[in-house]
Amino acid sequence: EFDADKTTLFRENGLDIFFNIKTSSRHLGYLCIGQKAGGRPYSEDELGFIENLVIISAVAISNSMLISELKDANRDLDRKVQELNTLFDISREFNTMVDRSQMLNVFRFALMGQMFVRKFFFLMMMENEPHMMIQQGVKGTMGQQQKLQLMEMDQEYIEISDMESTPDYLLENDIRALIRLNFQNENAILGIGPRANGIPYTRSDYNFLMSLGSLAFLSIQKTFLLESRIEKEKLEEELSLARTIQNALFPNPMPVPQGYEIAAINVPSRQVGGDYYDVIKSGDNELILAIADVTGKGIPASLLMANLQSMLHVLGALHLDIGEVTGKVNDIIYKNTPSDKFISFFWGILDLSDNTFHYCNAGHNPPVFVNGITGETSLLTEGGMLLGALPTMMPYTAGKVKMHSGDLILMFTDGVSESMDEYEEEYGEERIATIAHKAQKKSASEILTILLDDVKQFCNNQYGDDLTVLIIKAKEE
DSSP, rough: OHHHHHHHHHHHHTTEEEEEEEESSOOEEEEOOOOOSOOOOOOOHHHHHHHHHHHHHHHHHHHHHHHHHHHHHHHHHHHHHHHHHHHHHHHHHHHHOHHHHHHHHHHHHHHHSSOOSEEEEEEEEEEEEEEEEESSSSSSOHHHHHHHHTTTTTSSSSEGGGGGOOHHHHHHTTOOEEEEETTTTTTEEEEEEEEEEETOOOHHHHHHHHHHHHHHHHHHHHHHHHHHHEEEEHHHHHHHHHHHHHHHHSSSSOOTEEEEEEEEEEOSSSOOOOEEEEEEEEETTTTEEEEEEEOOOOHHHHHHHHHHHHHHHHGGGOOOHHHHHHHHHHHHOOOHHTTTEEEEEEEEETTTTTTTEEEEEOOOOOEEEOOTTOOOOEEOEEEOOOSSEEEEEOOOOOOOEETTTTTTTEEOOHHHHHHHHHOOOEEEEEHHHHHHHHHTSSHHHHHHHHHHHHHHHHHOOSSSSSSSEEEEEEOOO
């Protein structure tokens, strides 16, 4: 049915007879005719003939339209097949590539060859910062703030004409649309200019570009993960080698003089650590024992620990006063290490001729001395400041204790005393002294096992720092 205006218009032009052109399922249009030449009216037979002609024509017109629609559908199908083949081929190429620049070139040529895009850019997040991976046919540089603004886009795609605020970079380069790509909470932006053939983009085109861009985005992300994995494996290999070298610095086999027991352990919180212990046989009648804790963890701490070990092996064999040697070690460390690196250090020399233990404590956790007869405990505190904090201005002092039957010295680092339970309470030095007192009749290795088991239970086996223990005990007669 026509509205009144159209009916008036038709009648003013002499068209006053209308035939509905339709099939049983589809309305196609109208045939509008005027009067016959000469002004004679149509007879019923003539009108019937025209109506039959319209019915016959409707079928032919409908078939023609269906064929045209079928051709369009076939063209769309062919294009979809081509797009799928393109995605399949590119996916296959990406799977054989590990070089990011090659992947970006394949992506670039796919956009230019498949979609006839000559201007585009590809923006993605790397280490929490937006980086421009591709700029093709565009000029100028997009500001970091503008990049961050684009990365916040939440639509699947948006045409520039629909944006409320458009960055100058997009306008100056005639960018027509932005397409958002995402994978596992990571996102990227593909900006595209007009097609070289002038055909506007359709929803189907945007879907293809999203698929193509997501495929490229995923593959590029894969290269970053692969690089990270290779770097991690390389680092782990280096750390493993460093740990092997560091283990070689600990005494093996342990020199144990007649009449004594020695037990020691080092548990780094990482593959390599900054804790150190040593037992050195010096001459026929001297045994050097040392324990230290370098600030920090990992490779830097382990390197400083290795330097300390080498100095002790050289200077300890000179038979100088133990306080004087400690001062020399402090000055060397102070001159050759960063200002934020310190070492807490305890060492002593056991004179086997009279069983006297001469020691110096350079800012270390005081070892526990247990009298084998009375069971009384005391702390070995005589010494001075941390190594490497300041040059030696006041001489380090030395202390000494006599080792009798059953006496023991338990040395440890703060990884033991500062281990924490679930309530962040520290294990503490008092618990260590209590273990040493209660287990004094046990062997050195048994005391070490009892202490470690108690610490593990206390902190639920979650050490926050390197852990080292060194125990020497005079055998009971």
